[in-house]
Amino acid sequence: MRNKLVAGNWKMFGSRAMTRSLVAGLAAEFADGAPCEIAVCPPFPYLAEACRGAEETPVTVGAQDVSDQDEGAFTGQVSGAMLAEIGCRYAIVGHSERRSLNGEGDALVAAKFIAAQRHGLTPILCVGESLEEREAERTEEVVGRQVRAVLAAAGIEAFGRAVIAYEPIWAIGTGRTASPEQAQAVHAFIRGLLRAENANIADLIKVLYGGSVKSANAAEIFAMPDVDGGLVGGASLEVEGFASICRA
Numbered sequence: 609m610r611n612k613l614v615a616g617n618w619k620m621f622g623s624r625a626m627t628r629s630l631v632a633g634l635a636a637e638f639a640d641g642a643p644c645e646i647a648v649c650p651p652f653p654y655l656a657e658a659c660r661g662a663e664e665t666p667v668t669v670g671a672q673d674v675s676d677q678d679e680g681a682f683t684g685q686v687s688g689a690m691l692a693e694i695g696c697r698y699a700i701v702g703h704s705e706r707r708s709l710n711g712e713g714d715a716l717v718a719a720k721f722i723a724a725q726r727h728g729l730t731p732i733l734c735v736g737e738s739l740e741e742r743e744a745e746r747t748e749e750v751v752g753r754q755v756r757a758v759l760a761a762a763g764i765e766a767f768g769r770a771v772i773a774y775e776p777i778w779a780i781g782t783g784r785t786a787s788p789e790q791a792q793a794v795h796a797f798i799r800g801l802l803r804a805e806n807a808n809i810a811d812l813i814k815v816l817y818g819g820s821v822k823s824a825n826a827a828e829i830f831a832m833p834d835v836d837g838g839l840v841g842g843a844s845l846e847v848e849g850f851a852s853i854c855r856a
C-alpha cells in the first residue's frame with residue numbers, strides 16, 4: 609500500500625509573509641494528523657522560512673530545482689547539499705517549464721536526479737508530453753524516453769528513493785486536466801516500465817499526477833489505482849484549496 613503525497617509547486621509566486629502563513633495554516637489544518645504526506649515547494653529564497661515553519665508539523669519542504677553539481681563556480685545554482693542542510697526533503701527535477709524555458713534535456717535532468725539523491729533528497733522526477741505529441745499518439749514514446757533516460761543513468765535501485773510526477777504539458781496551468789482514465793493509463797505505463805526492471809520498486813514508487821489539479825477534480829483523479837497523489841501548481845498557493853486537495 610502506497611501512502612499518498614500531495615506536493616505544492618509554487619513556481620515563481622509567493623512572498624515571505626505568504627510562506628509563513630501558508631505553512632502555519634497547513635500545520636494548523638492538519639495538527640491532528642494529515643490524511644497524506646504534504647509537501648510545499650516554494651521559491652529558493654523562502655525555503656529556509658518554510659523549513660523552519662514546517663518543523664514538527666506534518667508538512668515537508670521541497671525545492672523546485674537542484675544543481676547537478678555539488679560545489680564550485682556555478683553562478684546562480686543551488687546544490688543538493690545546501691538544500692539538505694536547511695531541511696528540504698524533496699527536489700523537483702525536470703519540470704516541463706525548466707525543460708522548455710531553460711533548455712534542460714534528459715541527460716541534465718538525470719544528473720540532477722542523481723545529485724539530489726547524493727545529498728539525501730528525494731527527487732520528484734517530472735515527465736509529460738505536449739499536446740502535439742499526445743495528438744500524434746506519441747505519449748508513451750515521450751514519457752518512456754524521459755523515464756528511461758534516468759533509469760539508464762541512475763539504475764533501477766535509485767527509483768526506490770524517488771517520486772515520479774506525470775504532468776501532461778497541455779494540462780499545466782490551463783484548467784484542462786487529463787481525465788482520470790488518461791492519467792491512469794500513463795501512470796500504469798510508467799509503473800510497467802519500472803516493473804520490467806524490478807517489480808518491488810515498481811509497486812512501491814509514488815507516481816503523482818500534475819496539471820490543473822484542484823479541489824473539484826482531485827478526488828476522482830487520486831482514486832485511480834496507479835495515481836498516488838498530486839503535484840499541484842496554482843491551487844497550492846492558498847491554504848483552504850490546497851488543504852481540501854490533501855483531504856481528497
Ligand code: PGA
Nearest residue numbers: 780781819820840841842
Ligand atoms: P498547475 O501546475 O497545477 O498550475 O497546472 C502544475 C505544475 O506545473 O506542477
